Amino acid sequence: MLATKGYAVQNSKSKLVPWNFERREPGAKDVQIEILYCGVCHSDIHQVRDEWGGAIYPMVPGHEIIGRVKKIGDKVKKFKVGDLAGVGCMVDSCRECDNCKKGLEQHCKKKTVFSYNSYEMDGVTPTYGGYSNRIVTDEDFVIHISEKLPIEKTAPLLCAGITTYSPLRHWNVGKGHKVGVLGLGGLGHMAVKFANAFGAEVTMLSTSAKKEADAKKLGAHNFVLTTEREQIKKVKNYFDFIIDTVSAPHDYNMYLNMIDTNGIIICVGVPPEPIKFNGFGIIGNRRSIAGSSIGGIPETQEVLDFCAEHGIASEVEVIPIDYINEAYERMLKSDVKYRFVIDMATL
Secondary structure (H helix, E strand, O other): OEEEEEEEEOOOOOOOEEEEEEEOOOOOOEEEEEEEEEEEOHHHHHHHOOOOOOOOOOEOOOOOEEEEEEEEOOOOOOOOOOOEEEEOOEEEEOOOOHHHHOOOHHHOOOOEEEOOOOEOOOOOOEOOOOOEOEEEEEHHHOEEOOOOOOHHHHHHHHOHHHHHHHHHHHOOOOOOOEEEEEOOOHHHHHHHHHHHHOOOEEEEEEOOHHHHHHHHHHOOOEEEEOOOHHHHHHOOOOEEEEEEOOOOOOOHHHHHOOEEEEEEEEEOOOOOOOOOOOHHHHHHHHOEEEEOOOOOHHHHHHHHHHHHHHOOOOOEEEEEHHHHHHHHHHHHOOOOOOEEEEEHHHO
């Protein structure tokens, strides 16, 4: 077994503190990665605090992992020692169902094994995430990372990046489309960058006037302050798509009225309460509310390659790991531009 250092919580009320644990030695198809950076996702907070239920403690969060390959198993073909590599939200699936065979491992019909707060396929061994100095993962769930990318800004692409890239690709969003992005945070700022890169007209929808300059700097063509009635009127029946990244309760009926005939609100944020909306809001103009969750392994590799080709990366604030509890509190106040990333050299 590999002695490993990390930060963990012991229950839903405790702080993240140093915790030593063990990972398996690399098997025949495993890749051992020495972690350099790990992004901090809002879902880390939800899971650490058991806000979604089913938490497994002790819990080492982190699913936006970038590092160097330290060791490989004797049957590994895709990686060599020294490669820059990443691990995202998943580390295994059944690989046999039709979704897995289509590269949709996140929708595995048997079981998706997540990078942390999950159990391996054996149903017994818990997984631990990237707030640690190393990880061992099957090569089929490891992503190649281009040396062209600034690695500290690349880690969030493994969750915030793929979470916003995947629905835009699925619905073929591009030139001629009008896209609203609701919320300018870790997810929202990537949605702006990708929708712009795909050729769509991008409008930031925000409750904060202070975010207009940043939104336009990131690639938004327009800005709507959703607390101003006159601005809301101007975008009635306007958008083809709204990418909803907000994880706090909000008024879905107001945003339904902003999308045009056959328009879609795509939810990638998960509020803690059930979504409520007026049925006439979707019957009128044949509107839809849809959802999307990360992407499969092939598409995750695709987004990393796309970002390397087009020079796209996340906007980040790099922090030492002993700052993580303060970082969580700042995230809850939306006090970060736009993703915290832990420098694992500080562990």
